[in-house]
Amino acid sequence: MKEIYHPPVLLKESIALLKAEEGGVFVDATLGGGGHAEAILKANPENRLIALDRDEEAIEKAIKRLEPFGERVSIYHANFSQIGEVLEEEGISKVKGVLFDLGVSHFHLRGERGFTVWKEQPLDMRMDRRQKLTARTVVNELPERKLAEIILKYGEERFAKKIAREIVRRRKSKPIETTTELAKIVEEVIPKKLWAGKKKHPAIKTFQAIRIYVNREFEEIERGLPAAAEFVEPGGRIAVITFHSLEDRLVKNILKELEGFKPVTKKPVEPSPEEVKENPAARSAKLRAVERAKG
Ligand SMILES: C[S@@+](CC[C@H](N)C(=O)[O-])C[C@H]1O[C@@H](n2cnc3c(N)ncnc32)[C@H](O)[C@@H]1O
The missing domain is CATH 3.40.50.150 (Vaccinia Virus protein VP39)
Known part of the structure; x- marks a missing residue:
């Protein structure tokens, strides 16, 4: 490599x-x-x-x-x-x-620990791998209200509530395992006219929020x-x-x-x-x- x-x-x-x-x-x-x-x-x-x-x-x-x-x-x-x-x-x-x-x-961004929206990887996002909490746990186990709060607070994402609702709806049928699955959910929630043709991926704020939460950055x-x-x-x-x-x-x-x-x-x-x-x-x-x- x-x-x-x-x-x-x-x-x-x-x-x-x-x-x-x-x-x-x-x-x-x-x-x-x-x-x-x-x-x-x-x-x-x-x-x-x-x-x-x-x-x-x-x-x-x-x-x-x-x-x-x-x-x-x-x-x-x-x-x-x-x-x-x-x-x-x-x-x-x-x-x-x-x-x-x-x-x-x-x-982190070029590695394989799920920090980036651009590559299909397992949802991990831990900087320190000795730690137990991963992005997978956050996305699949936190209550909808808590998820919305995290995405709003650490991502300043105005569609936080809708994104959280959709995550919870999807995970009922099957756990969300990868960065691509999460990125797609966000993509479907945020109106296309707000991100189509732009360089910034619409899920970047949500990823940032989950990463900050997982690593207790603040x-x-x-x-x-x-x-x-x-x-x-x-x-x-x-x-x-x-x-x-x-x-x-x-x-x-x-x-x-x-x-x-x-x-x-x-x-x-x-x-x-x-x-x-x-x-x-x-x-x-x-x-x-x-x-x-x-x-
Ligand atoms: C932007 S990079 C630093 C790059 C470095 N200055 C260089 O020249 O290569 C940030 C680093 O801080 C580490 N880091 C982030 N939060 C930390 C924390 N709370 N305690 C210790 N290390 C942390 C990350 O693992 C990452 O390696």
């Missing part, structure tokens, strides 16, 4: 905002393919990096990539809400910067950002890259509430037209950073 590569988004911008060239201890809370991690380690030969990811497959690949940095890097298979436990285990009480590059990676952000903040030294920073408006709104509000921190980016940093051309997946990315006040 062809090796999947995840091009790191807003790479120069995030490394600069983290002040990685000044040297210190950094955390990459979302290691993924290791692109940002490698850049942090290269920015200063004194840099030490603690990296976390909840996806074992991503970790396996990143371990190989970061091998040349030896003991300067420690990698953990963990959720970023566990950042406190990880740093405690490392005996670290203060860090200079923490990076969160949220959401899914190309490994709970992770709500716990992970404040937990990371506790370890940031004066003058140190937290940088966060988001990929959709719901996520960005949540991050913006949490960062605003962090005590003792001030914004470094008044407006979020967005990718240049050149980056979007090279990597269309970067088009919706937004980077925000905050700094702990000195003294």
Whole structure:
């Protein structure tokens, strides 16, 4: 199989905002393919990096990539809400910067775990395969009201109620097993004139919603950002890259509430037209950073 590569988004911008060239201890809370991690380690030969990811497959690949940095890097298979436990285990009480590059990676979208509407795959969507809850369970077992609530809340899908009703009607005769079956149901509910001829698949919002629910993505952000903040030294920073408006709104509000921190980016940093051309997946990315006040 062809090796999947995840091009790191807003790479120069995030490394600069983290002040990685000044040297210190950094955390990459979302290691993924290791692109940002490698850049942090290269920015200063004194840099030490603690990296976390909840996806074992991503970790396996990143371990190989970061091998040349030896003991300067420690990698953990963990959720970023566990950042406190990880740093405690490392005996670290203060860090200079923490990076969160949220959401899914190309490994997820191009892999076989049901993250994409474009390929026929089993409904799974778990980033961490140790977890029990899958998209299949969500789609086939949750009550209609709960399904509608999830699709509306995490997908901002205005046809949420109708989609939930149709899912429940269909699953009575046979369980919904694959991404294609789910995508087709959504396609049949949303009026064709709203999506025909457009590049965006009509089921994208529903898929996003189920993925966020399966992976408890917002709970992770709500716990992970404040937990990371506790370890940031004066003058140190937290940088966060988001990929959709719901996520960005949540991050913006949490960062605003962090005590003792001030914004470094008044407006979020967005990718240049050149980056979007090279990597269309970067088009919706937004980077925000905050700094702990000195003294
Ligand atoms: C956009 S990718 C990161 C890409 C990475 N910056 C790079 O340069 O390759 C996001 C990664 O975060 C991981 N992730 C998402 N939520 C997480 C969480 N709550 N805890 C730990 N890892 C998480 C995903 O498994 C995925 O590998």
